[in-house]
Amino acid sequence: MTSQPRVLDTASEWLQPALSDPDGDVVLTSPYLSYVVCRSIADAAIGSSRSWTLYTTLDPFAVASTFLSVQGMMLMIDAGVEVRHVDSLHAKCFIVGSRGMLGSANLTGAGLGSSVNANRELGVELDPDQLEEARTMINAWPSRSVSKSDLDDLAVQAKMLPKPAPGVRDQDGDSGLLDVEQLLADAREPQRSLWVKVEDGAPDLDQWRQEWRFANPGSKRGDKWIGEPSIKTGDLVFMCATGTKDCYVVVEVTTDPELLPEDYVEWAARREGEDPERWPWVNRTRPRLVPSSLIDFKYEDLRGGKKLPRGSRFRLSPEEFVAGVRVLAQLPTEGFTRHKADHPIRMAWSPFVSQDEAHSR
Secondary structure: OOOOOOEEOOOHHHHHHHHHOOOOOEEEEOOOEOHHHHHHHHHHHOOOOOOEEEEEOOOHHHHHOOOEOHHHHHHHHHOOOEEEEOOOOOOEEEEEOOEEEEEOOOEOHHHHOOOOOOOOOOEEEOOHHHHHHHHHHHHHOOOEEOOHHHHHHHHHHHHHOOOOOOOOOOOOOOOHHHHHHHHHHHHOOOOOOEEEEEEOOOOOOHHHHOOEEEEEOOEEEOOEEEOOOOOOOOOEEEEEEOOOOEEEEEEEEOOOOEEOOHHHHHHHHOOOOOOOOOOOEEEEEEEEEOEOOOOOOEHHHHOOOOOOOOOOEEEOOHHHHHHHHHHHOOOOEOOOOOOOOOOOOOOOOOOOOOOOOOOOO
């Protein structure tokens, strides 16, 4: 504890070192929890001689929107962290032994400031008297211990929710929310497959606001090309950037795989080190859900805690796809397309890499 309490705008710079060597019991309160942050806390708690307690709210809408990770809480319980439910929790307070912090940050990458597109948050260190007062108040909250069975029930409740979670913004008047609902309806059509496609480099929102493409690996057996991907016209795809692991836009596939189309070969020829024959199969796309900015939503969040494996494409379950759409729909969106031919695609400047700077595989 410093002699002069500090105001902080990046909570991770305070919390990470504090959790690495706590000098007393740990008490954390946060209504939202990301899987990545839960895993970090669980890793720190394993084998610790201290008592670790997390207070949160078991909200199925937050789970459905992937703001609250059931898998993350499972990890913490396995690591010896006591998870407790508090009704209507909104406080974000971190007490680590003799140190304390109170602020606006949830235990998520965006809240703590560790994600690419972090929130603007503020927090303040607590002096010893304030820390003990906060601990007393938290201990006085009506709460109950959370079991793995409770978390299983919570996951079932989240899957049964019939509509997107509250907070979806109707940014386009009468069209924005309808576009989200149409996308969710399209995802239920049995002839469509749902995918996550992994692309090299950093996220590029502008690239996907227009008709574009992605490429898939293939190889030759003699003079014959093999390895044609099973992604086909009408499939819906989450694009994931390998550089940051962000799953950040949804596109619809508009063509079956094309083998080394001329425009793609010409594009690759202008790029140093780009070998189109390594990625010969090309699907063309149109935008379906393109937020106006990045959100802290990683591959592990989309896939229920699964780490990004080697490979370029993976199938999604309907539950994974719907939960991901609900997350992206919390942000203002641009670049929606509908089935009506006269629906415009609006272009917007992006602070991230340009189309010429981003890989398009």
